[in-house]
Amino acid sequence: MAVRQIKRSSKWTTGLIIAVMILTSLNLIVVSGILVGLIQGAIDAVRTHYTSDVIISTLKNKSYIENSPEVMSVIDKIPEIEGVTARYLKGGTLEANYKTRVKETDKPNTAAGTIVGIDPTAEDKITDLSKFVVEGSYLDANDYDQVLIGSFLVKKYLPIESPGFSALDNIEPGTKIRINIGDIQREVTVKGIVKSKVDEISLRVFMVDSQFRSIIGRNDYNVSEIAAKLKPGTNPEVVRDALKRNGVDTVAKVQTYTDAQPKFIKDLVATFALLGNMISSIGLVVASITIFIVIFINAITRRKFIGILKGIGINGKAIEISYVFQSIFYALIGSVIGIVIVYALLQPFIAAHPINFPFSDGILVAPVSGTLARIALLIFTTIVAGYIPARMIVRKNTLDSILGRK
Amino acid sequence: MIETKKLRKSFHNGNVETEILKGIDFHVGRGEFVAIMGRSGAGKSTLMYQMSLLDEPTSGEVIINGGHNAAKMSNDEKTLFRLTRLGYVFQDYALIPELNALENVALPLLMQDIPWKKAYTQAEEALKRVGLETHMGQLPSQLSGGEQQRVSISRAIAHKPDILFADEPTANLDNESSRIILEIFQELHKAGQTIIMVTHEPEYGKMAQKIVHLDDGMITGVTRN
Secondary structure (H helix, E strand, O other): OHHHHHHHOOHHHHHHHHHHHHHHHHHHHHHHHHHHHHHHHHHHHHHHHHHOOEEEEEOOOOOOOOOHHHHHHHHHOOOOEEEEEEEEEEEEEEEOOOOOOOOOOOOOOEEEEEEEEEOHHHHHHHHOHHHHEEEEOOOOOOOOOEEEEEHHHEOOOOOOOEOOEOOEOOOOOOOEEEEEEOOEEEEEEEEEEEOOOOHHHHOEEEEEHHHHHHHHOOOOOOOOEEEEEEOOOOOHHHHHHHHHHOOHHHOEEEEEOOOOOOHHHHHHHHHHHHHHHHHHHHHHHHHHHHHHHHHHHHHHHOHHHHHHHHHOOOOHHHHHHHHHHHHHHHHHHHHHHHHHHHHHHHHHHHHHOOEEOOOOEEOOOOOHHHHHHHHHHHHHHHHHHHHHHHHHHHOOOHHHHHHOOO | OEEEEEEEEEEEEOOEEEEEEEEEEEEEOOOOEEEEEOOOOOOHHHHHHHHOOOOOOOEEEEEEOOOEEHHHOOHHHHHHHHHHHEEEEOOOOOOOOOOOHHHHHHHHHHHOOOOHHHHHHHHHHHHHHOOOOOOOOOOHHHOOHHHHHHHHHHHHHOOOOOEEEEEOOOOOOOHHHHHHHHHHHHHHHHOOOEEEEEOOOHHHHOOOOEEEEEEOOEEEEEEEO
């Protein structure tokens, strides 16, 4: 009977109910998926463009990893590691108007940042750094006195006037700037500007490692960071543990990309997931009310027929089940279409064209298990929303229903 | 077949109690065709609702087939009894609009757990008995009033009920359709079907075997045709 009712009911009504169910299922999956994806996009970007899968960094109170060449030889022996990039790091300041500043009282055009010595080829292979060059060009292994400067250190990309923060004004490729690392000063040319939503890129100045070593007098090849990219399918924890077993953790901090995430990021993911669920639950309530109203109106306008069915001996439970079946049908069709839209259209589309949030390229995070749980919740809710009005009408006195008495 | 003993039915409207049936003692034998007649408000339909287990009397008994005392049956037992042992024809046909004629007739059979194929065969036979073999696939909205009432009769007789109850079955029909319906009842009666019909039309009452006259909640006489 339920099948016939669905088949022979108004196509517009059926279409409208299914549309509500589709929107509800999308709301359930997509809202929290985008909120979580907003953070996940940032996490993925940090992994892809900064930490890679495993990051080896300095211990507390150390400015470099002792015995870095030995660490590198350990890394070379781990077959799961596809490639590494080693970075020399030093804090420093940049000055742009040192030539034109006449008086001591003239405002200096300076910025503070981390100066990083890299092997341009290895770095690009591991983190795609060259992708972020927005002006000028990427470093070459033979470049000398040339730097890439992060966009957060350039005023035109970060026009913020803050007492604790300054950026270089009037900077473009070809501009000469002065780098100050402790007592060491060096005049270099800006070869390019790199802009990324990963702060560790946008707040750094990159130069070729060989020259950087000579500037800071680091002849022992001890680096400050090693980012290791693993072969596809490798569990980063396995490699982290292998490095630790080989004693790397005695001279450096060995972390997977997830270990390296600050706690607030993890809290943020949980918070946004909760927020998404709260927003989605509103959609769930709307869907429940819609189904309730549809089934209630359907049942109340058919009260006489329900009475007749009971009168001729059809069990009330069978009538209730037929309405529950209708609710399941609407929820199931809506959910299936919603799932197809999410996995066949939205997720691939957003993955190819991430949402441009100010601090991340947002993706849609919709794990299958989570989606199925949400759909199960939607179906359960609609079953309840369909059952209650059906039960209310079916419970009415049979004869009163047949005769239309209140 | 079916008998009532001191059957009373009252309705309460606030503090006012209105007695519709005032102690009816009534017996219908197997294979009888009985018409219950009386003026409007006499209690005809109320009597039929009590006898057909659609309502519960205030006091008194309804005994069917000698052993089934309605007062001692649970609601579920009554529902099952109505499904398997009784048949109903309502004044306004009472067909399910989304189901075609065949499906309407087959529905109560399927609910009795009769296998799908057998239920539909039985439903087809019932529709043939009322001359609707060419209308089986049509929805109620595609049928005339008389045809819909014939579908309703088919639904009521398809499972070969012990008693067929009909509440004003011709009230909404024109003369020609009413005549056809009554002829069907007569044929069913000839075939041995027990029928209890409520009507206020003396002309149709005469077509029954026995007329029970009801007035002010009491039987005022029984006429045999």
